[in-house]
Amino acid sequence: MNFKKFVRVIALIALSVGAVVIVTGCAKIVNLPPGYVGKILTPTGWESKIYEMGQIDIGDLDNSGRGNRAVMLEATSVTIKEQFKTSDKDDEDHRIMSKDRIPLVVDIYMQTQLPTDKRMRDSIFAQVTPKLEKGDEGRVFTITLQDVYERFAKMTIRGKTREIFSRYTADEVMTNYNRVNKEIKAMVSDTFMRNKVPLDLIDGQLSNVKVDPEIWKAMNKRMAAESDVKTINLIGDAIRRNPGYVQKYKWDQLEKIAGKGTTIIVNDGGGRDVGYNVPLR
Incomplete structure (x- = not known):
């Protein structure tokens, strides 16, 4: 190889190396939004500095694909x-x-x-x-x-x-x-x-x-049932103490279900059905 060819080869190699340096030396800028602080995680560990709102330059990846990463930490209440x-x-x-x-x-x-x-x-x-933040090439967290x-x-x-x-x-x-x-x-x-x-x-x-809510419904039904039982027990006690209470209770209930001018047929106890007009009070 003559001297001129040697110089030309060396120049091509230098240009190639220079191109690699330009490509791999490009900055990677990460925007740090309001309400966050950030740190840079290098391949060998954390940098000491904590960055406030602004921009962080984490550089580009090296030839082996390794590089710095930006980690943002929420800093608001x-x-x-x-x-x-x-x-x-x-x-x-x-x-x-x-x-x-x-x-x-x-x-x-x-x-x-x-x-x-x-x-x-x-x-x-x-x-x-x-x-990992989406869309940041695996370099922003x-x-x-x-x-x-x-x-x-x-x-x-x-x-x-x-x-x-x-x-x-x-x-x-x-x-x-x-x-x-x-x-x-x-x-x-x-x-x-x-x-x-x-x-x-x-x-x-x-x-x-x-x-x-479903438990409330069940508890309310249980309480209503317990109230009905208590009412029935009270009525039963009253009847046992005074059998004549049966007649009063019967007519009280008839009044509740009677409509205006309604005729209700009841048995008078002697085998005869008697009609009564039960007016509303």
Whole structure:
């Protein structure tokens, strides 16, 4: 190979390398929306800096397809709702059972916010698995405060809530709502402290407690039946004490069912049917 050909080959190689550098050296800009902070996860670990709202340059992938990733963390105040009800997604019944075995639908609200302490924020990035954002080539991930709550507190909150309600009958829950609510608030606060949940708890309390509508219907029918039995027993006692009460009761009932000018045929006790006009009062 003569000198000119050698120089030409070297130049082509240099151009090729230069093209690769231009392509792989392109910036990858990630927009960090309001209400979020972010960090960069490199192939070897987390960068120290936490980014505020704006843009993050995570660079391009290297020749082996490796590169940095952006992880966004929700930084606003968020109300988390814990529900105990029949599931809409499956056939499981998640209602709470009271002391007298009546299923209750219960909602608890917890208002939380991201702490300002950097160490606590770093612990969230380190311990909570982020979720991939769609349409970002697998390089942008998100962590919500709901994710943080589920990682550190959800199972404990649900278990202790059931424990509190198991100490009360359904009627006691309704008549002692404020007391039950205070127990729930104290339990939520204690759980956040003991589990070292890296969130600031602003408030946590009951939002809704009710007996399932179908259970209400069944309870009302039972109460109506019990009332009928009590009425019948009272009438029976009155008849036993005074047999003449039968006649009074009979005429009281006839008056209730009689219409204006209605003729009712009754037996006078001597084998004869006698017609009476029973006027309305």
